Amino acid sequence: MAGAGEERARHWQYAELPGVDLLRARYVQKTFVRHTHENFVIAAITDGVEVFRHGGADQYVGVGSLALVNPDTSHTGRAGVPEGWRYGAVYPSPELVAEIAAETTALRGTPGFVSPVLDDPYAVTLVHQVLRAAEEGNALAADTLLRVAVTRLLRVNGGPLPERVLRTAGAGVAARARAVLEEQIVEPPTLERLAGDLGTSPFALLRAFRDAYGMPPHAWLTDVRVRRARRLLDSGVAPAEAAVAVGFTDQPHLNRHFTRIVGVPPGAYQRERKNVQESRREILVPSGAWQNTQLSQTYAVKTAENPTPPSYGTPSESGLPSDCPVSPSG
Numbered sequence: 471m472a473g474a475g476e477e478r479a480r481h482w483q484y485a486e487l488p489g490v491d492l493l494r495a496r497y498v499q500k501t502f503v504r505h506t507h508e509n510f511v512i513a514a515i516t517d518g519v520e521v522f523r524h525g526g527a528d529q530y531v532g533v534g535s536l537a538l539v540n541p542d543t544s545h546t547g548r549a550g551v552p553e554g555w556r557y558g559a560v561y562p563s564p565e566l567v568a569e570i571a572a573e574t575t576a577l578r579g580t581p582g583f584v585s586p587v588l589d590d591p592y593a594v595t596l597v598h599q600v601l602r603a604a605e606e607g608n609a610l611a612a613d614t615l616l617r618v619a620v621t622r623l624l625r626v627n628g629g630p631l632p633e634r635v636l637r638t639a640g641a642g643v644a645a646r647a648r649a650v651l652e653e654q655i656v657e658p659p660t661l662e663r664l665a666g667d668l669g670t671s672p673f674a675l676l677r678a679f680r681d682a683y684g685m686p687p688h689a690w691l692t693d694v695r696v697r698r699a700r701r702l703l704d705s706g707v708a709p710a711e712a713a714v715a716v717g718f719t720d721q722p723h724l725n726r727h728f729t730r731i732v733g734v735p736p737g738a739y740q741r742e743r744k745n746v747q748e749s750r751r752e753i754l755v756p757s758g759a760w761q762n763t764q765l766s767q768t769y770a771v772k773t774a775e776n777p778t779p780p781s782y783g784t785p786s787e788s789g790l791p792s793d794c795p796v797s798p799s800g
Contacts, residue, residue: 481734482742486609491561498554502547505693505731511539513559514597519550524586534591538583544684558601574621579630640678656717696731709736
């Protein structure tokens, strides 16, 4: 892994893949706190090992494997070896995945991934081909390869997501607490006051909330604040204004939590949103200067560091024509 000790990341969008976030990153000491995503996570590991907490257990993902996380599923992330890990990831929306599943699989219900870790070097290559196509402005290849990758993953590791059903009094209290926090995101109540208003005790509410949403109320609130900050940054709101609007004390407060969840600071995140058409340029941000950092260096794409083959190929050339987007009966 080149540049030992140096962390780099680029989090961006490609205009021709609406609703899909893209990421290239190398992390060594980076630790992602427990958080969720509105979109699916499809992360393809090319160097090192990542460990992430998912479903009550640590999951280990190495070279040639993928970390797969369904929307609104709490998880963490950290290095599993001293040299860290390098990966590329795509984050397709639930709507896009459902569209692909309906057209190319026989899955019924809301589609998702069954296992959080999948050993599939071919799918890893597809993910990096999507990223390369987006970087080079090849809209046809990017869209095609993304659909082929999602189809393959759903066929080998897909299933209907279980519906969240509130069957217990604790789950009902957790849902009501969540609604209160969503309404009072800027000035939330204390745990004691929130529990009292809902007719329960603080520790009972804490247990119920963690059972329902995979994290305590304060961590869930931070996660939601970062989500809303991302939307504001996407719309052009300055990071300092976005911080206050979602309930953070100031921009450094937003920076700290934003980078622990998204992986890049809000300023770098927003700059990429403003330059989605400049996909031929790969900008990587040294993670040692997360706080109020400025992009200080542009790193050229190096073939030796990129596991993607020099050409995109086609699904048939890859030896798996069954992964082409076709109807379930085809």
